[in-house]
Amino acid sequence: MNTATLEQVLAATGYLPDGRPAPGLRLGAEAQSSRHGRVFVPDALWRSASSLTVYFKFEQSAPADDLVSQWRREVWNEGFAPLLWVISPQRIDLYNGFGTPAKEGDAQRHLIRRFENIEASLHELDELAGRLAIETGQFWAQVPAIDRKTSVDQKLLSDLGCLERDLVAGNLARDAAQALIGRVIFTQYLIDREIVSAARLKRVCGRTALPAILRDRPATSKLFAWLAQTFNGDMFPPSSVKTTPAAHHLTRVAEFLEAVDPESGQLSFFPYQFDVIPVELISSIYEQFAHAEPQTGGKRTEALRNGVHYTRLSVVSLVLDEVMDGLSGRESVLDLTCGSGVFLVEALRRLVHLRSQGQPPTRELIRSTLYGQVYGVDISEAAIRVAAFSLYLAALELDPDPQPPQSLKFQPLIGRTLLVGDARTVERDGDGKAVLATPTGLKQFDLIVGNPPWSFRGQTGTEARRKTRVAGVPAQPRGEGLDFVLRAAEFSHEKTRFGIILSAMPFFSRSGTGMAAAQHVMRAVAPITLVNLSNLCSWLFATAAMPAVVLFARHRPKQRTDQVTVVQIPWTPSGARTHSFEVAPSDVITLTLDEIQEQPLKLKAAAVGRRRDLLLLDDLTSAHRNLGEQLSLLDTTFQVGLIRGPRESDARCSPAKRIGCTASQRHAALQHSR
Structure with missing residues (x-):
């Protein structure tokens, strides 16, 4: 390989600035060891914080289209690489890594751009697909053909x-x-x-x-x-x-x-x-099946009725990147609503990587991690079976020499680390009791992750929740996500890290009971970080009827115990096509639990606004009465919905009911409110 040509291209496009690899760039053997394939061997790769990958392949002469098609097919099957660069001394070809492979003419069909003269084209190449163009989203605006819909x-x-x-x-x-x-x-x-x-x-x-x-x-x-x-x-x-x-x-x-x-x-x-x-993609089959279930008589599928929403791999990476940062690899993981095990599969992979400390993992290390550190619970036996299947595949994929018969001999996971049962009561009998109940109390875990049900299931769901509700604990009025957080906390110790996807409704609601429940949960697992995903729900949780947040807790050792960090992930034009997130310093706001208790609206303002909005809110609340106080001066009760004024025939018309009032009545009401 002519490393000089490759390095010249990488340097000119921001991947190798000043001769040093940019964050995420891997060269030579490091790039090759980070993936497994058939015929495609990259000479370099760049991986973004959201796992999107750009592959670079150098050839002494421009390769034949058939060979490029083989490379591109592998890249497409990997699922995370939207772009393949094929570099030769004569030219640079950029190929769409998300385009579905074709039997004939694949290379030409998915060729994005060809640069014939390297020296003269480097600036133009940098503007189109350089690192800055990829990270800022400029690339996606210029190349609409690359889309996750065909990945x-x-x-x-x-x-x-x-x-x-x-x-x-x-x-x-x-x-x-x-x-x-x-x-x-x-x-x-x-x-x-x-x-x-x-x-x-x-x-x-x-x-x-x-x-x-x-x-x-x-x-x-x-x-x-x-x-x-x-x-x-x-x-x-x-x-x-x-x-x-x-x-x-x-x-x-x-x-x-x-x-x-x-x-x-x-x-x-x-x-x-x-x-x-990737095995983690295969583990998402169960969720897809659940959402694809044909509707009967116009009714929603069972998954949607239960508030189960498909967890995209980009969200899994977001959660695990945070909660697994700085760990040793010896930690235990629990997902109380594990579904097909998408969190558990990726957690297993990362734990093995951490434990192996850069060396090829041994089968003994992989199996001990699988059998002793990764636990899941789900009410669906079918989901648990798919989770077991996915974890076995992940273990085989990590195995340095997966040849039978020894490599195929696995211990059962179901009934040992994967449990079929209701998360609220799983430890009371059967396998759950044997696995999760100890002489000193419930088994404790170092990491608790998941995407529990969001939806409100009507009167039946309310009755079921009342049976397990703890007296004196504020309850979320609609939905059960916060119930699952409190339940998960029963399996935690003081340093357990949490990363749980929830409905945003109780955190941003004006309901007194909802806010009380949210604040109780935040204090129970403090310190916390709330990541607002509401702007992305159209593609991130397309089946959901409500916005989403990720609740992180105790994952930052230096975070103050009374601190609430609020992160707003903004909508971007390329988000739905790349399944990636972009966060700037201005998207992060820090509050305290006492501030939120004193003025609950601050939490929502921090999640959807900017610091200036908090300043405006402080100014308004300190200098002016709120609407309830203003209406009380008019002998009117502030409630949700249309408020009718006093029934006396000569009563003034309140500002809450302007329809049907005469001009003189409106004038009198305003004078009275001053």
């Missing part, structure tokens, strides 16, 4: 949703359809990673490729039985292989793997490489 996660989740609907329409129960899809994805992952070879498949069931096996029902039964015996964890329990799905169901899944259009029967291009796709 691997959106494409895969859409295709799996269609596959599931076809299976259900073919009279396969929905949970059985999900189980079949999960087993097939896991098997294809083992094949793509060459953990299970074609020769082994031939010995087990007489076929060498998974689609051919699925088209042969007896061969499928043999394969699933072998996997259940070999992979002795929770993904293939004995009960899952007692009944092999019908031949037409297996054929439909085989068609998915062969990229056969179910309507036309025509072959297309199968873009997926399951050995490259």
